[in-house]
Amino acid sequence: MPHPAVLPLDHLALRGRRDAPALRLRGGTINHEALNLRIGRIASWLLAQGLVAGDRAASWMGKTEIACLMPLAAARAGLVHVPVNPLLKRAQVAHILSDSGARLLIAGKARLGTLEPGDLSDAKAMEEHEAEAALDTGEAMEPSPESRDTDDLAAILYTSGSTGRPKGVMLSHANMWLGALSVAQYLKLSADDVTLAVLPLSFDYGQNQLLSTWAAGGSVAPLDYLTPKDVVKACAKHRVTTLAAVPPLWVQLVEQAWTEEAAAPMRRLTNSGGALTPGLVAKLRGIFPDADLYAMYGLTEAFRSTYLDPALIDGNPTSMGKAIPHAEIMVVAPDGSEAAPDAPGELVHAGPLVAQGYWRDTERTAQRFKPAPAFSRYGGTAVWSGDTVKRGADGLLYFVGRDDAMIKTSGNRVSPQEIEEAADASDAVNESCAMGRKDAALGEAIVLFARGSGDEAALRMHLKATLPNFMQPAEIIWLDQFPKNANGKIDRTALKDQL
Known part of the structure; x- marks a missing residue:
């Protein structure tokens, strides 16, 4: 099925007006022209470390400037980015480095100091300040040629899962490019939007805070918060228009005293990682009466699957909504046919947002990534989520539960x-x-x-x-x-x- 032209991922840095703000940091604001330049310098620095196309480069840090630039800088250098959640401890980090075969790990001195002999596997450890030194000087690599194969691997995102060790989901340039455009489209993001990035950048939902905002030409204010009050203060400071969170954080945020300065600029709130309850919806409505509230459902293996039109949330507060742009979402009965309205079935996601499988794990890939049902419009490989859902007569989807x-x-x-x-x-x-x-x-x-x-x-x-x-x-x-x-x-x- 047709979808917008797909470009190499690092071209997202070229979509904003050159003098418009792109990244709001403690030390000042970087415009889109400077964003592109600094991405190019980090790309050159990465290759100067002896990396070659296809190598995996890992980053393990909070929401610093380097952390924000790495998804696009690695893509520009032809590398595969492996973001590691800064909250993970050495044992999980050692597994990710070994499993991904990372050749480079960038992290702060304190985090690197927690690693033990053997934890790095084949990775070369570089302190974050060494990358920062390249930001203001040195040669800047030009944007990737538009002819680059956008099916090339751009990132491996490790999912925590409920059991077992983390598994790496392989995402191509096309997966991430179309994911950014899809979210920017249905959230109606614009160049004057300011997104507060509170979710981990190693999380697909968190990383898309950056990519979808830059796809729309807007700006991002990254925040490593200690308490929910920090989020409220940052919203006021940056006049934030877009805030994304998961239900446990929303529960904490609605318990805060929101000032008019913090709440009034808000245009949209987005939720994923669990359903909103009617009570929580009502509380968010009370604090942000003029903001659109987007309930969403996603899985790392296909990035994001559904969203609920904000106009419908008051009447359908527990609904997952319908398919996002560039996604086909099916409810499949046990016999492989399309489930009847209101009948439970497995959620199956087809289309160009479907990832390439699990890194070096053919067995688990075969369990989750299987041929799309016969009635699929897209066909090809689909993600069989394992989640049980049902589709109402009005076409809206509702989560029932996971089999396990x-x-x-x-x-x-x-x-x-x-x-x-x-x-x-x-x-x-x-x-x-x-x-x-x-x-x-x-x-x-x-x-x-x-x-x-x-x-x-x-x-x-x-x-x-x-x-x-x-x-x-x-x-x-x-x-x-x-x-x-x-x-x-x-x-x-x-x-x-x-x-």
């Missing part, structure tokens, strides 16, 4: 999300997570972890009024704080260990 997360109790298959949404709607709960615990009589008993007032009687009364008996938690465990994984999501594995 479903709770099987008393002969019923129960979605943890349904319990969590009910709990979160209670005044007693700010955040929750449901899971199954082995039980001789029930198969699995439902355990609900909750953070909130601790008023268990009020919560149970609410749940009994909103959920059937077989969905009632056998146990409620109150927490002062939820464990979070490197991408800011609730760490279900850590909670499971408590059982």
